[in-house]
Amino acid sequence: MLVQWRDDLSIGMLEIDVQHKLLFDKFNAFVNAYQSNQDQDEIMRMFWFLEAYAVTHFKEEEKLMQQVRFPDFVAHRDKHLVFIDQINQLKERLKVEGLSQNLVSTMTNFITSWLIDHISTMDRAIGRFVNNSAPSPRS
Template sequence: MLVEWRDDLNIGMLEIDIQHKLLFDKFNAFVSAYQSNQDQDEIMRMFWFLEAYAVTHFKEEEKLMQQVRYPDFVGHREKHLAFIDQINRLKERLKVEGITQNMVSTMTGFITSWLIEHISTMDRAIGRFVNNSPLTPLP
């Protein structure tokens, strides 16, 4: 269930690439807490920490997109908001169902596929835009 960072997920912007790697680390800490049978409070704490870091990362990424006048800022931001909405739904399910194998599988499946897909497409497009635009000032 752990997700390993792959170099092909680098988008060519060091600050964002480092943040993406940290997202994977936070995700893996959550999964490891579950797999090592930590108490439910610790597992939940790791999930909340993952969520908080994702929100922080999104804000940083959105700030960067505004600074460079990224043309698909609105569409990209909508994807971030949809992710946060889905995470909130998962949190509500967690409150009702508790931390079960099924719930953790649902969460890890969603987060893993979303992160890899989003980084590979949406975030990579930001990297291409910044790296191919000689007039785009880097922050």
């Protein structure tokens, strides 16, 4: 199941929106690789890369939240940590069970719903905070 970027997921901060779109692209590359029966090692590399990119994105997002003094930083960071923990659990299952339709389905359902929910609620709150905190232009 591919995840499609929708304009309503934009949080109004170009750098973060671009990173989110790249997360979707990396996720879709993983799913496409699995669905087209590519080499198992290549599919696993794509998943590892997706995981590494998510961690990098979270660090960038957390740095931004600290810079703007986002009031819900700790709760937001905790959501990132839970995601990383769940991805690590899925990674361990991949190592033990190997790629299977059931496991890939579990992974895609989790990642798809988490990304859309997290972006549309938690990340959108960052965008609102930054946009509401910005000084208004003088008339």
